[in-house]
Amino acid sequence: MGEDTFWTWFKREFPSSKFGLPNRMSSDDILLQYSTLGFPNLPGKSIALLWELYPEMKEVFKKDIWDQKIERIFQCSKYCTYRTVSSPLAARYYQEFGHVDVLPIGVDTELFKPKRDKELLRKKYGLPLDKEIGFWGGTTHPMKGYDRVLEYAKNHPDIYWIIVWKWDLESDNFSGGHNFIKVNQETLSELMNCANFILFTGLLRSYFMLEWEAMACDLPVRLYDSSLERDFIPSNSPREDVFRQKWDRINTKALWTQYLENKGITW
Structure with a gap:
């Protein structure tokens, strides 16, 4: 729909990042794996982006129609090096696979702001x-x-x-x-x-x-x-x-920068 999403924003703010899987990864690289893609089929460091709400949807609506997607999400969580959620309320769905970090996705407060008239x-x-x-x-x-x-x-x-x-x-x-x-x-x-x-x-x-x-x-x-x-x-x-809540993009960048640096990632 042409939105300036986390992905397009991240590509601008971290200009050495690239879309898609590389041919190989060095020790300084890290893969940001969207959860529904499942197993990160590439050796090296990876971060599971556990943003989809299917595990909670299954819990709330008591339906099994999302089970295949949930299975891929859990594979992503299990096999990625690190796990991140955008809300602490989502962390409990993935804690069996290891430590879960909370990081904002970020909202564009320059575009979404009060207008007077x-x-x-x-x-x-x-x-x-x-x-x-x-x-x-x-x-x-x-x-x-x-x-x-x-x-x-x-x-x-x-x-x-x-x-x-x-x-x-x-x-x-x-x-x-x-x-x-x-x-x-x-x-x-x-x-x-x-x-x-x-x-x-x-x-x-x-x-x-x-x-x-x-x-x-x-x-x-x-x-x-x-x-x-x-x-x-x-x-x-x-x-x-x-x-x-540090969901503006300035704070979001600072938090992601600190997080990546702590994982030994440079750009």
Whole structure:
């Protein structure tokens, strides 16, 4: 979708890094292996990037449809030299394979930030100027909690909604507001700044990237389920929370730099 992801950001910030498997690795090299790729089929140091939430999804939904992916994730965790997760709440799924480190993925706080003229942005996107507007983004996948959005909207009929769907295949025609599908990051940031709050409805404990982006925009957070364990509960200043948790890209780079140096990696 053209996002500036962790991968494109990492390639810029660590310019000697390369995509894909090299022909061979030296003692100064390290492989960053995405978890669903499974066994790191290359001798040398490797870091398992255990960011996918399938083990928790299996635990929450009691289904076996993700078992093949989970098996590959566990192979990655077992056979990589090091293991990293983006949330301490995910560490317990991999501790049987060795020590697990917690490192942020990072959110672009220069792109996702508060914008002053909410009225102008609402006019740009054809949104009402005189209504409270809620924001929600995701898919109809059960882990996102779209059914909770429908329930919340039914119980709060005066709220107008901005609904951003990640892609067509897992979208719905939400009738209580304005639907957007597959928008770029600049548009996403502007739509967040049109709203008065974001509703967190996910059934999993770790925050999704979109939720980090909304917090970086300083968008007030409403938790549908306040009893669900979280890394932290957003404050009245969610943008400050992002920096406090060191999820901005400056802190993310510093933490990754220190981590790689501790593993004997240079660039």
